[in-house]
Amino acid sequence: MIDFELTESQKQIVGTAQEFAREVLGPAEVALDKISDPEQVFQGKLYWNCMAQAFELGFHKMAIPEKFGGLGLDPQSTHLVWEEIARWAPGFAAGLIPSGVAPQLICFLTPDRKDLTEKFVAPYCEDKSGKRITSWCSSEPEIGTDGSNYYDPKVHHHTSAAKKGDRYLLTGAKSDFVSNGGVADSYIVFACTNPELGIKGSGTFVVPANAKGLSHGKALDKIGLRVLNQAPVVFDEVEVPGEYLLFPCGELYPMLHNSIITVGNLAVGYLAVGIMRGAYEYALEHSKKRVQWGKPIFQHQLTAAKLFECWQAIESARAFLWKGSWLSKNKFLGDVKTSLAAKVYATNQAVKQTAEMIQVLGGYGISKEYPVEKFARDANLLKIMDGANDILIAKAAAFL
Ligand SMILES: Cc1cc2nc3c(=O)[nH]c(=O)nc-3n(C[C@H](O)[C@H](O)[C@H](O)COP(=O)(O)OP(=O)(O)OC[C@H]3O[C@@H](n4cnc5c(N)ncnc54)[C@H](O)[C@@H]3O)c2cc1C
DSSP states (O other), X not given: OOOOOOOHHHHXXXXXXXXHIIIIIHHHHHHHHTOSSHXXXXXXHHHHHHHHHHHHTTGGGTTSOGGGTSOOOOHHHHHHHHHHHHHHOHHHHHHHTGGGHHHHHHHHHOTTOHHHIIIIIHHHHHOOSSOOOEEEEOOBTTBSGGGXXXXXXXXXXXXXXXXXXXXXXXXXXXXXXXXXXXXXXXXXXXXXXXGGGGGGGEXXXXXXXXXXXXXXXXXXXXXXXXXXXXXXXXXXXXXXXXXXXXXXXXXXXXXXXXXXHHHHHHHHHHHHHHHHXXXXXXXXXXXXXXXXXXXXXXXSHHHHHHHHHHHHHHHHHHHHHHHHHHHHHHSTTOOHHHHHHHHHHHHHXXXXXXXXXXXXXXXXXXXXXXXXXXXXXXXXXXXXXXXXXXXXXXXXXXXX
16 A cells, blocks of 8 residues: 555654754755855854754754664655755755765664764764764765766776774875765775776775865855855875775775665755755745736636746656655665656656746845745755765666
């Protein structure tokens, strides 16, 4: 039996997320979006106050098992929260989603390694300052969509990890696009240990931000999601203990990479639904008040059709994503094809529908005094985030 009813605890956490996002994160994001120098966004108190409150409420640790100090929520419950936060504050949602990548991977890959869980998971779960953000570094200046090219042995990460006794020396640079790159406290890093294996020659390391030789560049100045910090991360002979290699290079690399992408793409899909809702809800209200040609513009059939199609896109994208979340809950690692397809569908719709909602507002749609243009700018990043949609389609099609 298919059931769309939320449980009492899901309703509760969605309610908390909605109130917090509407009252705190949303207004802060609108203010931060207007700051022209992105570095100032992450140097000011407003961003960090918001992160501290988000951590206080536990949104950073929803997916971490209870025995490690997390909330132990299932993927469906976690995803409901991301949609709700993205409805009001997509940039904050986009930063909070990967903020737990390092502790989540450690719990998943090395649950019995007490040294790692005590160093990287417990402090993250206990943090109330919002500063223990983590980040994952795969893409590089020369490795974009090639990050999924497991087939050409000439293509490998240029960031290398050379063995030195029982330690590794990491050298190289990750791309300008690394989410939380300039604000993270620790990083998951894909670094090549065996170039002969191509992309599969990369090991997966956890690296603390304060390791000697690690630095990051300036925050990227971009069209949307301006509250999501994206910055390059540079490794200049960064020495880490051998134990920080969480997953060795080899034939299982695509399995690990795809499992991160399966989870990540669903979350990006929910960002798209939240963004569409933000634009739709505002445009619908506007259309019922704005009178032209003698009646509210909602009563002109072509305008109502635009709003109807946006609502239809929200409902269908969410239903597809719920199937992906359900598969993630019930099947180990989830289903790559469904996650990628749902993300591609939701993000393509988000770009299309937010443009249509600008049209519903007419001239007010392009004005920064109104919120719809921001949702449209934010939506554009999602077709590239966690993999460019064209490549995700090719990847998903291989599972048909
Ligand atoms: C919001 C956001 C957050 C991100 N966060 C992170 C992060 O946390 N960590 C991280 O490591 N990276 C991150 N990235 C980087 C992201 O993974 C890359 O931007 C993405 O993989 C695309 O790589 P690229 O930008 O170099 O584009 P390119 O690889 O240069 O591709 C450019 C265009 O060419 C198309 N193309 C390329 N090859 C083919 C092909 N074979 N067939 C058809 N079309 C093709 C692509 O689809 C794309 O449209 C983020 C990006 C964004 C936008």
